[in-house]
Each structure stands twice: as C-alpha cells, then as structure tokens.
Amino acid sequence: MNFNDFDLHEDVLNAVDSMNYQAATPIQEQAIPHILRGSDLLACAQTGTGKTAAYLIPILDKVAHEDNKNTAALILVPTRELAVQIDQQIQGLGYFVGATSIAVYGGNKGPEWDQQKKALTQGADIIIATPGRLIAHLQLGYVNFTGIKHLVLDEADRMLDMGFLSDILKIMSFLPAKRQTLMFSATMPAKIGELAKRILHNPEEVRLAVSRPAERIDQQFYLAKDEQKLPLLTNLLKDVQNISMVLFTSRKSTVEPIVRALRKLGLGANGISSDSEQAEREIVLRDFKNRKFPILVATDVLSRGIDIDNLSHVVNYDVPRDPEDYVHRIGRTARAESKGIAITFINEQDQKYVLKIEKLFEKELEKRSVTAELGLGDAPLFEPRKFRPSNGPRRNGGSKPDSKPGEPSSANKRRKPKNKGPKKPIQA
Numbered sequence: 001m002n003f004n005d006f007d008l009h010e011d012v013l014n015a016v017d018s019m020n021y022q023a024a025t026p027i028q029e030q031a032i033p034h035i036l037r038g039s040d041l042l043a044c045a046q047t048g049t050g051k052t053a054a055y056l057i058p059i060l061d062k063v064a065h066e067d068n069k070n071t072a073a074l075i076l077v078p079t080r081e082l083a084v085q086i087d088q089q090i091q092g093l094g095y096f097v098g099a100t101s102i103a104v105y106g107g108n109k110g111p112e113w114d115q116q117k118k119a120l121t122q123g124a125d126i127i128i129a130t131p132g133r134l135i136a137h138l139q140l141g142y143v144n145f146t147g148i149k150h151l152v153l154d155e156a157d158r159m160l161d162m163g164f165l166s167d168i169l170k171i172m173s174f175l176p177a178k179r180q181t182l183m184f185s186a187t188m189p190a191k192i193g194e195l196a197k198r199i200l201h202n203p204e205e206v207r208l209a210v211s212r213p214a215e216r217i218d219q220q221f222y223l224a225k226d227e228q229k230l231p232l233l234t235n236l237l238k239d240v241q242n243i244s245m246v247l248f249t250s251r252k253s254t255v256e257p258i259v260r261a262l263r264k265l266g267l268g269a270n271g272i273s274s275d276s277e278q279a280e281r282e283i284v285l286r287d288f289k290n291r292k293f294p295i296l297v298a299t300d301v302l303s304r305g306i307d308i309d310n311l312s313h314v315v316n317y318d319v320p321r322d323p324e325d326y327v328h329r330i331g332r333t334a335r336a337e338s339k340g341i342a343i344t345f346i347n348e349q350d351q352k353y354v355l356k357i358e359k360l361f362e363k364e365l366e367k368r369s370v371t372a373e374l375g376l377g378d379a380p381l382f383e384p385r386k387f388r389p390s391n392g393p394r395r396n397g398g399s400k401p402d403s404k405p406g407e408p409s410s411a412n413k414r415r416k417p418k419n420k421g422p423k424k425p426i427q428a
Contacts, residue, residue: 001029003057007036012061015096019089025050030206032058040181040203042196044188046331049208051184052154056089059150063125064097070123070147074175076131076168078158079301080105080278081285083128086154090126104129104137106278117142131159131167138174148175156185157192157324165195172199186331187324213327216334218341221354223369223379229317229345230261235374236343237267237313243294245313248329250320252299258317259297268293274301300325308332315343319350323360351384 001024003016024032027045034041035058045051055075063072077083080103087103094101102119104127120127120143127134137143151172153159159168181200185192188207196203213219224232237243247262249255252273262269270284270293288296289308296302300320311333320326326344333340346354346367358365369379 006032006058008057008061009065009097011064011096011098012057012093015060015093016057018096019092021053025054026208027051027206028054028057030208031055034204034206035059035180035182036061038180040200041183041206042192042200042203043182043184043206044186044192045184045206045208046186046214046327051186052086052089055152055154055182055184056086056093059126059152060090060093060097060099062150064094064099066149068123068125068147068149070144071120071125071127072147073126073150073152074145074148074171075126075128075152075154076134076159076171077128077154078130078162078164080130081281081302082155083130084282086128090128094125099125101126101128104133106130106133120144123147131164131171134171135167138171143174145174146176148179150180150182151175152182152184154184156183156195157187157189160189160191160195161322168195169198186328213330213342214334216339217330218339219330219344219365220341221344221346221365221367222371223347223367223382224345224371225347225377225380228371228376228379229347230258230265231376232345232371232374233315233343234265234267235376240312243313244288244291244308244311245295245315246302246308246311246332247295247297247315247317248302248320249297249299249317251318254317255297255299262295262297267295269295269297271297272302273299300329302332310338311340313341313343315345317345319344319346319353319357321353321356323353323357326357327360346380346382348380348383351380351382354382355384 003013003021003024006024008016027043027049031041031043031054035055043051043054059073066072075086077086083103083105087101090099090101093099102116102124104116104120116133116137120137123144153168159165181203183192183196183200183203222232222236237245247258247269249258252275255271255273259269259271270288272281272284276284284296285302287293314330314333316326316329320329330340330342333342354365354367367382371377371379
C-alpha cells in the first residue's frame with residue numbers, strides 16, 4: 001500500500017516523500033487508518049517493522065492541521081536514546097508540516113533543563129519524554145497539558161519492565177480525560193493487556209508477528225567459555241567486509257573491558273552503557289551511525305527502538321535472561337527488508353536461558369561447537385539441566401567436536417565432571 005492511498009494532507013505526503021519512505025509496512029498499513037479516524041489503538045508488532053512512523057505520520061497530519069495553542073501530543077518512551085531518535089524523525093517530517101517538538105529526558109540540570117522547561121510552558125506541538133524526567137517537571141507546577149489531544153506509549157512493554165507503571169499513571173492524571181491514546185509494543189504480555197484496559201477506550205487492535213525475529217536474520221549460536229568468546233568472534237569475522245556491528249552485554253561493568261579487548265585484537269570499538277554521560281553517549285552513537293568505527297559495545301539500553309541503518313551483525317556476548325530481550329537485541333539488524341547475522345555465545349551459566357528462547361520459538365536451536373578446531377580449546381557441552389549453582393561443583397569443558405567451523409556439533413556425550421577453578425577474566 002502506498003502512502004498516497006491514506007487520507008493524508010499534501011504537506012504530510014511531501015514530508016513522507018522527503019524521508020524516502022516507500023510502500024507502507026504492514027503495521028503502518030493497519031494502524032494509520034485507525035489513528036486518522038481518532039480511535040484508541042493497541043498495536044503489537046516485532047521490532048524493526050516501522051512502528052514509530054505508524055503513529056508519527058498520522059499524528060503529524062492531525063497536529064499540523066489542528067488549532068493548537070499548547071502542546072497537542074505527548075509521546076512517552078523508556079529511554080533517552082529513543083526520545084532523541086523520535087525527536088529527530090519529527091524534525092525531518094515536521095519541516096514540511098510546520099510542527100515543533102522537543103525531547104525531554106534525564107541528565108544534569110542546566111541548559112537542557114531550561115530548554116525543556118521553556119518548551120513545556122510555551123507549548124511545543126509534540127513532547128517526547130521519558131517518564132522520570134517528565135514527572136520532575138510536572139511536580140514543579142508549571143507544565144500545562146490541558147491541550148493534549150494525543151497520548152502515545154511507545155515500547156510500552158519495556159516501560160513496564162523498567163518499573164514505570166506508577167509514573168505513567170501519575171502523568172496521565174495531568175492529562176485531559178478526553179484524548180486519543182495509542183499503545184505500541186513489541187510484545188503482548190498479560191500486564192500490557194491489563195494496562196490497556198485501564199487507559200484505552202474501546203480500542204482497535206493490531207497484532208503482527210508477536211515475539212518472532214525477522215526471517216531475514218541468520219541466527220547463529222556458538223558454545224564458548226568467556227575467554228574464548230572474543231577470539232572466536234575474531235575468527236568468525238576475519239573474512240567479512242564492511243562490518244557494522246552492535247555487541248550486547250548484559251552487564252555494564254563489562255562494556256569497557258570488552259572495548260579494550262576488541263581494540264587489542266585490532267578491531268575498532270567504542271561503548272555505551274547507562275553509566276555513560278548523555279553527551280558522550282550521543283557522540284558515540286552518532287559516530288557509529290556515521291561509520292567512524294565498526295563495533296559498538298552496549299548494554300540493553302540500545303536493544304529497543306534505536307534505528308541504525310545497515311547493521312551487518314548483532315552479537316550477544318551473553319544470552320539475555322528474558323527471551324523477549326533476545327528478540328529485541330537481534331532485531332537491530334535486518335531492518336527495512338535488509339538481511340543480517342545474529343551471533344550468540346553460550347557459556348555454561350547461560351545455557352538455561354537458551355531453553356527459554358527455544359520455548360518461545362517452539363523449536364530447538366542449532367548450537368555450534370568450533371573452538372577446538374580453531375585452536376581455542378574445548379567448548380562447553382550443552383547440558384543446561386546438569387549445571388549447578390556456583391557454590392556447587394560445575395561441569396566445565398567439553399568433548400572434542402567432530403564438526404567444521406560453522407557446522408553444528410555432534411551429539412554430546414556424558415563425561416565426568418571436572419573442576420577447573422574460576423573462569424578467566426576478559427583479556428584486555
């Protein structure tokens with residue numbers, strides 16, 4: 001379906017054309033008509049399917065042609081990175097329709113705070129905000145949201161996971177009861193349905209491909225001890241040209257050690273975590289998008305909503321505990337009909353989380369064991385149900401694989417437990 005087929009104003013169509021949007025994606029095709037009609041909406045679609053444009057385009061169409069004296073639309077998001085990205089998209093589209101916007105997110109009080117206060121008091125057309133920072137402004141009494149006509153909860157499931165439910169409900173107490181409310185989510189757990197019942201009025205529903213990664217992603221799982229992961233990655237990437245890769249780690253304390261280790265291996269890398277200063281995070285992310293370095297090491301702060309064009313690889317340095325987080329991590333690649341590769345390393349401690357991913361996908365995943373043939377030592381056996389807590393004996397090590405690099409390993413055999421002591425740290 002072409003955007004000309006929607007009942008959009010000409011200036012909005014010009015804006016869409018300027019952003020080089022082609023045919024509408026399925027979520028856009030189904031959501032935009034409901035939003036244009038003024039209905040509340042509960043929409044669920046996997047990451048990378050164009051959810052942001054699905055609500056931005058019709059909201060801009062409305063905001064730009066309504067008689068608004070104050071802020072008309074509020075978009076709540078879980079992270080500052082997503083707030084900045086949406087603000088940039090609105091600026092690109094809003095040039096043609098005359099809409100103004102500002103991103104309101106945490107950081108040191110200073111010029112940003114004053115700028116946010118000015119926009120909240122004078123009324124930018126669209127406010128994009130993280131709940132915590134918006135609450136801080138609301139509590140000071142100068143925010144006027146009486147003119148809000150459209151409320152969007154983007155990445156609603158993520159916001160609930162991060163504990164923002166009470167903040168969301170408090171923010172809504174400052175908004176007019178009569179408004180259009182839109183909830184967009186990549187997953188549909190029970191708590192999303194419960195929130196929808198509380199805040200949506202006779203909503204339309206759109207659900208597409210819940211909790212499944214794009215088929216265009218080549219998912220590869222490798223058994224590896226922690227000290228084997230980066231040398232193994234170097235081997236896997238040695239013949240790859242034009243790498244643009246995000247490497248996810250679940251622990252922010254390992255971001256800098258991994259960056260140092262990658263640089264020592266001759267790979268250009270920088271890192272982002274929630275501990276990074278906002279200005280530093282923005283510079284690193286901008287430089288990565290501009291291809292100034294090939295590998296970005298990040299925590300799950302980047303796993304949702306961040307649109308980076310032409311990522312060739314996503315690497316899970318460790319397996320996320322929540323299978324939905326796995327879907328969002330690998331969803332950073334293979335966006336906009338492109339293809340991508342997702343590499344996941346599995347040590348003994350993370351094997352139980354692989355079972356959760358298999359349960360979500362309703363199929364067994366191929367686990368490859370190639371470290372021995374690459375001269376990196378034996379890989380762990382895949383024995384998730386035999387792994388014991390760290391205060392008990394472990395099974396560590398594995399049998400010699402009979403597969404070639406890139407091929408699945410042979411069936412695992414029973415072997416006697418060995419105690420090899422603590423794991424080696426990342427070699428920086």
